[in-house]
Amino acid sequence: MSFYFFGEKIRLVSDIIAGYLSIFLMGIAAVVFLTYYKKWGALWRYVKTTHHSKVGILYLSAGFAFFLRAGLDALIIRAQLALPQNEFWVFQGDKYNQMMTTHGTTMIFFVAMPLIIGLMNVAVPLQIGARDLAFPFLNALSFWLFLAGGALINISFVLGGSPTAGWTSYVPLALDEFTPATGNDYYSLGLQVSGIGTLLTAINFLVTIINKRTPGMKLMRMPLFTWATLVTSILILFAFPALTVALLLLMFDRLYGTGMLAADAGNSLIWQHLFWIFGHPEVYILILPAFGIFSDVITTFAKKRLFGYSSMVIALVLIGFLGFMVWIHHMFTVGLGPTSNAIFAISTMSIAVPTGIKIFNWLFTIRGGVITFNTPMLFSLGFIPSFVIGGVTGVMLATVPADYQYHDSYFVVGHFHYVIVGGTILGIFAGVYYWWPKLFGFMLNDVLGKWHFWTFLIGFHITFFPMHIMGLKGMPRRVFTYLPEDGLTGLNLASTVGAFMMGGSMMIFLWNIYQSYRHSPREVGNDPWDGRTIEWTIPSPPPEYNFARLPKVYSSDAWWQAKKYQNGRLEAAEELSPIRMPLDTAKPMLIGMFMLIGSFGIIVEVWYFQLVGLLGVIGLMVLHSFQDSGRKMVTPKTHPDEKIGGEE
Amino acid sequence: MMAEEKIVFSKEFTEEETADRVLGLWFFIGAEIVLFGCLFGVYLTLNNHTVPGESPGELFELKQTILATFLLLSSSFTCAQSFLGAKKNHYKKSFFFLISTFVLGAAFLGLEAHEFFKYVREGHTFTSSPFMSSFYILVGTHGTHVLAGCTWMVLLLIHLKRERITSYTKAKLEAFSLYWHFVDVVWIFIFTVVYLIGKAGIIY
Amino acid sequence: MEKMNKFGVILFLLLLTGCSPAKWDVLNPKSSTAESQLSLIQLSIALMSIVLITVTVLFTVFVVKYRKRPGWETETENQKPGDKRLEITWTLIPILILTILAVPTVLDTYKLDRETKASDGALVVKVTAHQFWWEFDYPEKGITTSETLHVPVDKKVIIELTSEDTIHSFWVPQLGGKQDATPGRKGKLSFVPNETGVYRGSCAELCGPGHAYMRFHVKVETESEFKAWVDGMKQPNKTSLTDSETKGEEIFKGQCLSCHGSQGLEPKVSGSPAPHLGDFASQKRIANVLPNNRDNLKKWLDDPRKVKPGAKMPSFKTDFTEEEKEDLIDYLMSLNVKEGEKR
Numbered sequence A: 001m002s003f004y005f006f007g008e009k010i011r012l013v014s015d016i017i018a019g020y021l022s023i024f025l026m027g028i029a030a031v032v033f034l035t036y037y038k039k040w041g042a043l044w045r046y047v048k049t050t051h052h053s054k055v056g057i058l059y060l061s062a063g064f065a066f067f068l069r070a071g072l073d074a075l076i077i078r079a080q081l082a083l084p085q086n087e088f089w090v091f092q093g094d095k096y097n098q099m100m101t102t103h104g105t106t107m108i109f110f111v112a113m114p115l116i117i118g119l120m121n122v123a124v125p126l127q128i129g130a131r132d133l134a135f136p137f138l139n140a141l142s143f144w145l146f147l148a149g150g151a152l153i154n155i156s157f158v159l160g161g162s163p164t165a166g167w168t169s170y171v172p173l174a175l176d177e178f179t180p181a182t183g184n185d186y187y188s189l190g191l192q193v194s195g196i197g198t199l200l201t202a203i204n205f206l207v208t209i210i211n212k213r214t215p216g217m218k219l220m221r222m223p224l225f226t227w228a229t230l231v232t233s234i235l236i237l238f239a240f241p242a243l244t245v246a247l248l249l250l251m252f253d254r255l256y257g258t259g260m261l262a263a264d265a266g267n268s269l270i271w272q273h274l275f276w277i278f279g280h281p282e283v284y285i286l287i288l289p290a291f292g293i294f295s296d297v298i299t300t301f302a303k304k305r306l307f308g309y310s311s312m313v314i315a316l317v318l319i320g321f322l323g324f325m326v327w328i329h330h331m332f333t334v335g336l337g338p339t340s341n342a343i344f345a346i347s348t349m350s351i352a353v354p355t356g357i358k359i360f361n362w363l364f365t366i367r368g369g370v371i372t373f374n375t376p377m378l379f380s381l382g383f384i385p386s387f388v389i390g391g392v393t394g395v396m397l398a399t400v401p402a403d404y405q406y407h408d409s410y411f412v413v414g415h416f417h418y419v420i421v422g423g424t425i426l427g428i429f430a431g432v433y434y435w436w437p438k439l440f441g442f443m444l445n446d447v448l449g450k451w452h453f454w455t456f457l458i459g460f461h462i463t464f465f466p467m468h469i470m471g472l473k474g475m476p477r478r479v480f481t482y483l484p485e486d487g488l489t490g491l492n493l494a495s496t497v498g499a500f501m502m503g504g505s506m507m508i509f510l511w512n513i514y515q516s517y518r519h520s521p522r523e524v525g526n527d528p529w530d531g532r533t534i535e536w537t538i539p540s541p542p543p544e545y546n547f548a549r550l551p552k553v554y555s556s557d558a559w560w561q562a563k564k565y566q567n568g569r570l571e572a573a574e575e576l577s578p579i580r581m582p583l584d585t586a587k588p589m590l591i592g593m594f595m596l597i598g599s600f601g602i603i604v605e606v607w608y609f610q611l612v613g614l615l616g617v618i619g620l621m622v623l624h625s626f627q628d629s630g631r632k633m634v635t636p637k638t639h640p641d642e643k644i645g646g647e648e
Numbered sequence B: 001m002m003a004e005e006k007i008v009f010s011k012e013f014t015e016e017e018t019a020d021r022v023l024g025l026w027f028f029i030g031a032e033i034v035l036f037g038c039l040f041g042v043y044l045t046l047n048n049h050t051v052p053g054e055s056p057g058e059l060f061e062l063k064q065t066i067l068a069t070f071l072l073l074s075s076s077f078t079c080a081q082s083f084l085g086a087k088k089n090h091y092k093k094s095f096f097f098l099i100s101t102f103v104l105g106a107a108f109l110g111l112e113a114h115e116f117f118k119y120v121r122e123g124h125t126f127t128s129s130p131f132m133s134s135f136y137i138l139v140g141t142h143g144t145h146v147l148a149g150c151t152w153m154v155l156l157l158i159h160l161k162r163e164r165i166t167s168y169t170k171a172k173l174e175a176f177s178l179y180w181h182f183v184d185v186v187w188i189f190i191f192t193v194v195y196l197i198g199k200a201g202i203i204y
Numbered sequence C: 001m002e003k004m005n006k007f008g009v010i011l012f013l014l015l016l017t018g019c020s021p022a023k024w025d026v027l028n029p030k031s032s033t034a035e036s037q038l039s040l041i042q043l044s045i046a047l048m049s050i051v052l053i054t055v056t057v058l059f060t061v062f063v064v065k066y067r068k069r070p071g072w073e074t075e076t077e078n079q080k081p082g083d084k085r086l087e088i089t090w091t092l093i094p095i096l097i098l099t100i101l102a103v104p105t106v107l108d109t110y111k112l113d114r115e116t117k118a119s120d121g122a123l124v125v126k127v128t129a130h131q132f133w134w135e136f137d138y139p140e141k142g143i144t145t146s147e148t149l150h151v152p153v154d155k156k157v158i159i160e161l162t163s164e165d166t167i168h169s170f171w172v173p174q175l176g177g178k179q180d181a182t183p184g185r186k187g188k189l190s191f192v193p194n195e196t197g198v199y200r201g202s203c204a205e206l207c208g209p210g211h212a213y214m215r216f217h218v219k220v221e222t223e224s225e226f227k228a229w230v231d232g233m234k235q236p237n238k239t240s241l242t243d244s245e246t247k248g249e250e251i252f253k254g255q256c257l258s259c260h261g262s263q264g265l266e267p268k269v270s271g272s273p274a275p276h277l278g279d280f281a282s283q284k285r286i287a288n289v290l291p292n293n294r295d296n297l298k299k300w301l302d303d304p305r306k307v308k309p310g311a312k313m314p315s316f317k318t319d320f321t322e323e324e325k326e327d328l329i330d331y332l333m334s335l336n337v338k339e340g341e342k343r
Ligand code: HEA
Pocket: A168, A283, A284, A286, A287, A329, A330, A348, A349, A351, A352, A353, A355, A356, A357, A359, A387, A388, A390, A391, A392, A393, A394, A395, A397, A398, A399, A403, A406, A407, A408, A412, A415, A416, A419, A420, A423, A424, C048, C051, C055, C093, C094, C095, C097, C098
């Protein structure tokens, strides 16, 4: 069966029907849930919010939902690859490429990025003693743009097919000559829209961290997660415009008949260069915040000051800086000549040095500490050896002649899942468990947390370790199958088993959230982990202005110092006085919606959608220009849990 | 724990809010530099991917471009004057110079539109060759920035008219003038790299 | 605990695959190029093992030793902010390790590049990648083949790569690392195979739905076998065809020759739109997917895209009678270059 939808022929086959059905069922479930528990009001408040911790929660929930989607894709990939010449459902050929591309794109842009940005939103203002980000309206707008982009990529599956050219979307394959279906249009528009949101977020965090620190919070006193956010934001600022340009060219070539990236008329390598000028910094955008989280978590649970604070900061900055000069290592086999290959090999290897400094500093932070193994700490400890495996395979990839063997094989797939899952994802879980009580006022269950951790870690190694061997046995990546005589069956089967174990592990995590929501004791106080940084001086969850009075800070680890030497209180930097807070508004959500409509109009080439989108966005921005001085004056009250100023 | 809340529309920005905006705009410009840097890179790569009958040297008309450059450079001057006026709380001066900036910007856009139409009439369209496409994208992106600046100026003029010179309008004007100067600088690069060098045929 | 895990995993895998690293393609090189790549891989694995073991040992010792035990204080007095000497140590040692790795990396990069440029009597093969098959052109010998690249042993081969459509990548793990086949560009790769045998190759760059099956083989044979094969390719292998084969050939000339070449028959269209079938019967699999036998060949002719996603060959399901099909298959199955036994 097939029908037409805005000129696109949509064929209904079992997987598409399943797609519609699941959208429909989830929609019904959401409506029933919201009505039954009377949560429409709460939802509306979240839609209108501009407050950093609520926007953070939005980012985290959306990111997590996308994680389930992209994880499901991963399970489909693994099911298809479990056996040689397997025919799992419909996922061969193009359908497999759809899954693989959606998995990679979603995981990078709509899982890892938003989860990290969500944690930044939650923690950074609290860590530096700010009441909100510098531009709350912009913050909400960033979120809704990200969601609009994510929605585009996700609906493509049921509206004519997902993108198929891999998350790197190399041309000429990604041009309409070879992939005429709309999938890659969704890719270019979806990433463009969400990319704008990401860029705005970066500007927001940069200004916040530079301008909004509480008195005494010098740069070199900031917690490492905040430092990582600062460096990451700079990376985003300089990396994303390259992607913007690349996507612009792709869009014009696909939709408006130009030939800039075509092999004959134009130059296909432009795409690869632009993509990797963005793409390599992007992977450090994913890992640096995780590094920050580990630094904070490890110091807290080892009960020790960070070893080598300033070298940790320098290493962050160095990694960020070097990250911009290594992009050719993704293009060693293109044939750019031995000189450029050699130079970029060396610059790539040099990143191991600052990363090594960080690893050893963490190890020596642990040394001589008093380690407790709460869930956040377990995730951080699991990270160290796992990430080092991924890191050293990265260095192996940088040796050019050897990379001629590894490139685009499962060895590379092994490498990047070790650094991304073993680094970024473990970091995100550590951060979620760590800041959860601050955010919601109750803890996640530690026993279930440990189950989650161990099943995840073991599943992770079973899934991804065999991939290195598959690579060495000659398995290229992005293949939907292999032959029985390739000798890859056992390894692939093991990998599939591991992947389903990780799936089970995620179920434990979901169960943990539900259980803890139902049964965990409330009233965790301000400081459930015996923390060291100033987010633990205020009540959990914090009032909307965070700090009734801003604290004055005299050192890094200020809260730990205060507990040890100042009988557990920080000095206040100001008197209680009314605070200017941003107004709630639905405009960011509406702008996101109009962006969605407009982009959809571009993809299906329907002019009135484009017009509605354009006018909607411009109209709302003009409207905002006349309302942007609106503020809420809130009179703060001190709270018994709050440890700033005065004596108890 | 209910705190007292009051909604206000103060039409004043605190010093902090002003500083945030200006700093934010600086970072935005940082990103824009990378954006235009990449567009220049694309243009220079595709510069010789032409079809018969077109080359930068034959196509471009320097006279008109020099006029456009002159207009945009003057608008940078008037924009600075407008901000200076605002700084000295000189409403009339500020308003007048902002209007002049707008007129100059709009005239620049007019010239650019004229140039584009001319090329299209001569058959050098957006899709005729990768060279033309990259040219339209580079120059067009800059033009879009000018257009956005003009729209922004309309809003600023309304604000200025209604609120006169306050910390609020001053903050907006400061952010705008930064942006406008940046757009101007980009044009100087376009003028040099695309038109002057293209005319001289050095790259070609 | 961590460590035990990993050992367990590795053991489990070795058991499961029941094979030793010596058999992994990349670690079992059969050419000069692959050997020099392997030595670099071995060096890097050795160096990286040092790093990994150092980190794992320190990690395990610290975690075990400083875990909070009953009766311990919750706070430690040891709040040392850092240690210059230690920090310099773990900056310098990695730099040293990386230098040891970087020097052969750079040297080999240049060496491999030089080798692709020095022709010294090498056999040059022009390889054109198509969605989703490989075309091998021997310009000096005037022959074209697909699926199996034949080269003589102990003689340098230079592969010149280009593509007709999307980007592909030429990879034969046992003979050397890959090089992209980019449309509009020329990639170069060279190796000196040092053992006869048949080696697997594949396309390593996503090029569309059929990417997984865009495979090929390289047959390294003795000089005389190679000569025989070249001669065999140049002329029809059979002086006389059977009846049905002759009928099949007629059908082939009518329907297939527009795209495919065959023994003694050149395709009507220039630019090779489809694989040359001159050596088809010696192939193990049809289009690298199904085992090469009559039933599967019928399946292929009926619906190529069902067998190989994205294949650019039309379906011939309704074009022939059963009988014609049998004749055509007879003909295709006779297309074997005489040079000894089948692979
Ligand atoms: C979080 C993401 C992340 C991180 C942190 C890294 C980190 C690194 N990556 Fe990775 N990489 C990816 C994500 C990431 N990568 C992705 C997604 C791809 C594939 C993209 C695609 O094609 O789809 C990729 C691909 C990729 C390639 C291209 C492979 C190919 O396609 O042919 C290369 C090549 O050089 C590379 C190298 C490195 C190196 C050298 C590091 C270094 O930063 C690692 C540094 C860390 C250590 C080395 C460990 C700790 C250090 C010590 C304990 C000190 C002592 C160490 C030594 C002396 C060695 N990566």
